[in-house]
Amino acid sequence: MLRRGLLTWVSRVGGVLVFLCCSLSLLYVMTCSPPQSDEPPLGHALPRRGSNHPSLGGTGPGIGTGAGGTGGGGGAPAQSGGSPGVQSYQVLLQEREEQHRHYISSLKKEIAQLKEALQERSQQLKGVQESLKRGSGGPAEGQEAGIAPQGGGPGETHGARSQQADIQEFLRSQLSKAEVTAGIRLPSEYAVVPFESFTLQRVYQLEMGLTRHPEEKPVRKDKREELGEVLETALLSLNTPSTQRGAAEKTQTSKVYAPSDFIEGIRRTERDKGTLYELTFRGESTHEFRRLVLFRPFGPLMKVKNDRVDTANVPINIIVPLSRRTDKFKQFMQNFREVCVRQDGRVHLTVVYFGNEQMSEVRSTLENMSREVHFKNYTLLQLDEEFSRGRGLDVGARAWKGGNVLLFFCDVDIYFTADFLNSCRLNTQPGRTYCRTICPDTRDKSPTVSLTPLCLHSSGKKVFYPVLFSQYNPTLIYGGAEHIPTVEQQLVIKKDTGFWRDFGFGMTCQYRSDFINIGGFDIDIKGWGGEDVHLYRKYLHSNLLVVRAPSRGLFHLWHEKHCADELPPDQYRMCMQSKAMNEASHGQLGMLFFRHEIEAHLRKQKQQHNTNPKKT
Known part of the structure; x- marks a missing residue:
């Protein structure tokens, strides 16, 4: 009787334990299984010109439809080497491996900079020691052998005083050379x-x-x-x-x-x-x-940094939002073919087209260029909605699946040179963020399990906001449509041909990771203007370094501007101000305003000349 009761109790306890073990195992598998992801592994560097790398758009053009459509990647789908869970885990491992490599490279760079700074400090210390030797009339035996003096002796104090005296002498020389107590001879009024x-x-x-x-x-x-x-x-x-x-x-x-x-x-x-x-x-x-x-x-110059910058493997994804304007797009593609394909060769083009009208012409222009110069690194996205520049740029930036690429937000009426593309690479630097999530292998018996991402942040982030040169109306500049030269001959930086568009923030170079982390564009803004200023202010309010400088290789080609009546009052006012500034310089507009008075004066002079001819 006792034995039968004991066996019943043991069987019940065993059943409960088996149920608990199964529940814990199921919960463990659900918690630590890798996330399902359709994104391919992060891409690496862009190949040289002429290559057909899938990370730059794959093997041909692609058309994505809808708001989230992507195209142009065109690469073959990843071959399955196992279950979807295994593929996702492999993708996750590749992402973590790339993050490890980026973090290690950043550490190596910082170590090299620290070594350089240490070497520079050693040279400065050597200079101080030499000044101490000169001040004391000769080195001691210990100093001759390379032994530094112990404590703050009189020689060390004298050296510090000598260095301070040198600085004071330099600052006094700056005062004596400046135009403070007496004037200097100047060649003209422009030198004042x-x-x-x-x-x-x-x-x-x-x-x-x-x-x-x-x-x-x-x-x-x-x-x-x-x-x-x-x-x-x-x-x-x-x-x-x-x-x-x-x-x-x-x-x-x-x-x-x-x-x-x-x-x-x-x-x-x-x-x-x-x-x-x-x-x-x-x-x-x-x-x-x-x-x-x-x-x-002003004090003497100080060397802050001496870096080697390699831009050979830095691709640029140029994103262009477009709605109709196919004639301007063809002109843009001529410049793109010469600069990006033939000269640079490290560029991907993303065109985000709004609507269906003239879509076939845009596709035909891209396909013709692809056949003629064997260029397939482009993506064509189509959005069946009302045009919004911020929306188009945001979709184009998020459609890229090849890793952290350098973005250049561009318009169809922009002309740029190969030198500008290098400036775009040199004046931007991605925010270096290293993150890892630790999930133990099922074979790992370690009691410590961490599922919290570990992120390490470092400084050195830069975004580039160039100031482009905006062209005046060529018809007014050159005195008529029949006298207008070619576009290349019009690109002259002078006060009568254009102006620095320092109130525009639409053309910018920034890395995709910084754009995503900052929050992207305000896609609620419709139509013309405003979205670029909002993004610019986001960067100003962050810890990123905003590089704002005139660019001699970036031009805004003149085109007639239409300000729609549907725009809100603030946007309409901004549009009209931009339209007024685009036409001509202050002096040229003044001559147009007083044109009738000038013509009347010329007629009067001609009549007086005919009435009173000069005696020969």
Whole structure:
């Protein structure tokens, strides 16, 4: 009886244990199985020109339909070497392996930079030791053998003083060379370095910058702090005289100078010497003033970095949103064929087309170019919706499946050179983020299991926002349509042919990872303008370094601009301002405005000449 009850109890306990083990095993498999992913492994470097690498668009054109359609990849599907779970796990392992390689390469680069900095410091230390030897009249035996002196001896103190004296002498030489106490002979009025004037609240400037304001309250932090430091130094000098004569004058008056006593200041900067400040304060009486002259000398140049930049394996994915305008697209493709295919050879083209009208012409243009120059690194995406530049660029950037590629957001009316493509590569740097997720193998009996991603971030990220040169209306520049030269001959950077489009932020070079991490475009913005400014401000509010510089190889070709009545008031105003600035320079528009007066004057002169001919 006892034995039968014991066997029943043991069988029940065994059944419960078997059920618990099965449940735990099922839960473990569900938790640690690799995620299913349809994305192919991360691509590697782009091959040289003429190659047909699948990471640059595969083996031919492709057309993706719909908002999320992709095309142009065209590569053959991955061959199955096992179950889908095994394939996904292999893809995950390849991604982690590539992240490991990127992280190791970044560490090697940082180690090389540290070695270079250490070598530079060693050379500086050697120079200090040589100055110590010269100051003491000769080295000791221990120093001759390479043994550094222990402690802070008199020779070391003398060397530090000598180095400080050298710096002071250099700064005084900067002051003596600058145009402070006396003028210098200048060849013409164009060589004059003008002053800027400023008060407590405003700066009155000749170089107006992006704001176009002749006067403004300083917005940039460096300008505000510069003027604040100058005013603080001037007040300190007025209230605490350093000489006996100044102290005697200070005892005769009880005036304590405050910022409210500041009237006006002027400043100017000589780029190779320093900045001169002249500040005027109210004095003791109505007709008395105090004038202070300050000078901020520039120090010697310092080497910050000396890197070797290899751009041989840096492809660029040029993304162009398009709706109709097939004539402009054909002109764009002529420039693309010459610069990107024949000269550079490391470029992929992604065209995002909106609608169905003229779609066949765009496809035909791409296919003809592909046959003629054997170029297949392009993707054609089609979106059956209303045109939105931000939407098109966002879809084009996310459609790329070949790894972290360098993106160039471009428009169909842009002309660029091969030098610009190199500038695009040199002025961008991806944000280096190394992440890994640890999930143990089923054969691993280690008790420590971590399912949390481990991410290490490092600095050195850059995005490039070039300032392009915008062309004026060629009909106005060259005096009629019959006198307009070829496009290549029109690309001249002069004040009468165009202007730096510093208010435009649509053309930009940035890595896909930075674009995705920053949040991409605001796709709710429809039609013309606004989406590029929102993205630009996102980067300004981040820790990324925004490189903003004029580009001599990037041009905006003139085209007639239409501002739709359906645009919101702010977008319509921006469109009209851009339209006005695109036509001609200030002087040329003035000549057009007064054209009737000029013609009347010429007619009057001609009549007077006919009435009173010159005697021969």
